[in-house]
Amino acid sequence: MWRFSRDPVVHEELVQDVFVEAYLHLRGYQGKAPFEHWLSRIAVRVGYRFWKQEARYRKEKSLTAEHWSQIAEADFNIDAFDAGELLHRLLSQLPSRDRLVLTFRYIEELDVAQTAKKIGWSEAMVKVQSLRAKKKLEKLVKSGLERTL
Numbered sequence: 001m002w003r004f005s006r007d008p009v010v011h012e013e014l015v016q017d018v019f020v021e022a023y024l025h026l027r028g029y030q031g032k033a034p035f036e037h038w039l040s041r042i043a044v045r046v047g048y049r050f051w052k053q054e055a056r057y058r059k060e061k062s063l064t065a066e067h068w069s070q071i072a073e074a075d076f077n078i079d080a081f082d083a084g085e086l087l088h089r090l091l092s093q094l095p096s097r098d099r100l101v102l103t104f105r106y107i108e109e110l111d112v113a114q115t116a117k118k119i120g121w122s123e124a125m126v127k128v129q130s131l132r133a134k135k136k137l138e139k140l141v142k143s144g145l146e147r148t149l
Contacts, residue, residue, distance in 0.1 A: 003103050004047035006088050014050060018043045044100075044118055051096040093140055098133035105130050 001014040022042050029038050078086070087107075091099050104115040105126070112130075116123045 001043060001047060003107065004050055006085065010050075014046060017046045017050075021046060040118065041120065044120075048096060048100055051099060055096060090137070090140070094133065094136055097129060098136055101126060101129045102133045102137065 001011055001018065004014055005011050018039070022039055025042070029035070091102060094102070100119060101115065104110045104118060105112075110118065112123050112126050115121075115130075116126045119126070121129070
């Protein structure tokens with residue numbers, strides 16, 4: 001659930017929500033697939049729902065000039081934690097669907113079939129959404145970098 005929020009308090013709440021939802025829907029588990037897969041699907045739904053609610057209740061947080069200057073640095077001498085924070089902030093500016101597909105495809109490094117299974121979309125939908133999301137992310141980065149120059 002860490003991929004859905006970097007805040008430890010929110011992370012704990014999301015994990016708790018997953019287990020509550022799993023408990024409430026335990027009768028629906030048919031045992032055709034491993035329990036881990038069933039629980040993973042619930043976790044994805046809870047995280048996706050969190051991103052959608054978060055987008056409704058907050059204004060778009062744009063990156064500060066300091067963040068854009070970090071991105072613009074040619075040598076990228078930032079530590080792994082700061083890079084993760086920067087990536088998380090950048091992804092948070094995208095719509096929830098785009099964030100979800102980019103997270104699974106490029107951060108979790110799942111292939112198209114695995115991503116489709118995890119999210120519950122068709123493979124064609126994953127391919128199309130990935131392409132659109134990458135273009136939106138590229139446009140966001142380009143416009144942000146142009147503002148710092």
